[in-house]
Amino acid sequence: MDLMGGMQEAMRRVLVARGVESETVNVGGQAVHHYALEGQGKGPPVVLVHGLGGSANGFGRTFFGLAKRFSRVLAPDLPGHGFSGEFCGGPTCVQSQFDVLRAYFEEVVKTPALVVGNSLGGAMAVNLASEHSAWVKALALVAPAGAELTPQALAALLGHFAVKSSADVRALTRKLFHQPPLGALLLAPALRRLYTTPTVQALAADALATQASIAPQAVRDLKMPVLFLWGGSERLLPPEILAWYRQHLPAQAEVHVVEGxxxxxxxxRPDAFVSHLVGFADRARL
Structure with a gap:
């Protein structure tokens, strides 16, 4: 096991020791790892969907705060990410990932949930809410991808994931955080592994080849409560994405640009992140 794999495993063991269930389930014909934590709250389940090159571990510091407000906290590793096996090498990679996520709701979640999607996970959450709205009681989008971009802008965005050196990884890391952790910068050689997997590279290539984006009408027609969070220090996604969502989100959507x-x-900032989700749930009477 390499350094990054060891760190991921160490975090999983800490979560399990604190009562989080870690298991692999078969959904949509794929073996998918996920975390599950029973909550003390009366709200619906909350399902946390990570982005390209990320994993469910990225939400680990939010599980216990969310469990105080919601009945269950679920966080899957999308295929080819985290502890889920490699998957997807063809021209329909993005659609295949979405099909597995949909199957996860049908076979594991089994009830309408607050769906929280970050980056690529945000785009997938919008598609789920649009095409299978019965599973989405409310939607929280955190710096979501999926907006229409020019071919040049999309190529520039996906180019950040074409890491070939430790310097490339450090540059990408600086784009992900308000204040990049020193440890992440120092561990750049190990972090490179997250962005060079066959699945991540296939997803990026598929998105670029198909110019994948969400239909504006799909966003306009969302009927459930919607929360849209955008970082005041967002450096990975171009501002055109924020403008596109502002233009097309329905009237009931809350849009917050959050400093820090x-x-x-x-x-x-997991505590602040949880606070935004809980406040939204309260206002939406979930």
Missing amino acids: FGHVPQME
Whole structure:
């Protein structure tokens, strides 16, 4: 096991020791690892969907805060991420990932949930809410991808994941955080592994080849409560994405640009992240 794998495993053991269930389930014909924590709250389940190159571990510091407000906390590792096996090498990689996520709701979640999606996970959460709204009681989008971009802008965005050196990884890390952790910068050689897996590279190539984006009408037609969080220190996604979502989100959507948030606030400011989700749930009477 390499250094990054060891660190991921160490975090999993800490979570399990604190009562979080870690298991691999078969959904949509794929072996998918997920975390599950029974909550003390009366709210619906909350399902946390990570982004490209991320994992369920990225939400680990939010589990216990969310469990106080919601009945269950679930966080899957998308195929080819975290502890889920490698998956997807063809031209329909993005759609295949979404099909597995949909199956996860049908076969594991089994009830309408607050769906929280970050980055690529945000785009997938929008598609789920649009195409299978019965599973989405409310939607929280955290720096979501999926907006229409010019081919040049999309290529520039996905180019950040084409890491070839430790310097490339450090540059990407600086784009993910409001204040990049020194440890992450020092561990750049180990972090490179997260972005060079066959699945991550196939997803990026598929998104670029298909110019994948969400239809504006799919966003306009969302009927459930929607929370949209964008970091005041967002450096990975271009501002055109924020403008696109502002233009197309429905009237009931809450849009917040939060100072001190970068692209992955669940990792950098977990307590503030939980506070935003709980406040939204309260206002939406979930």
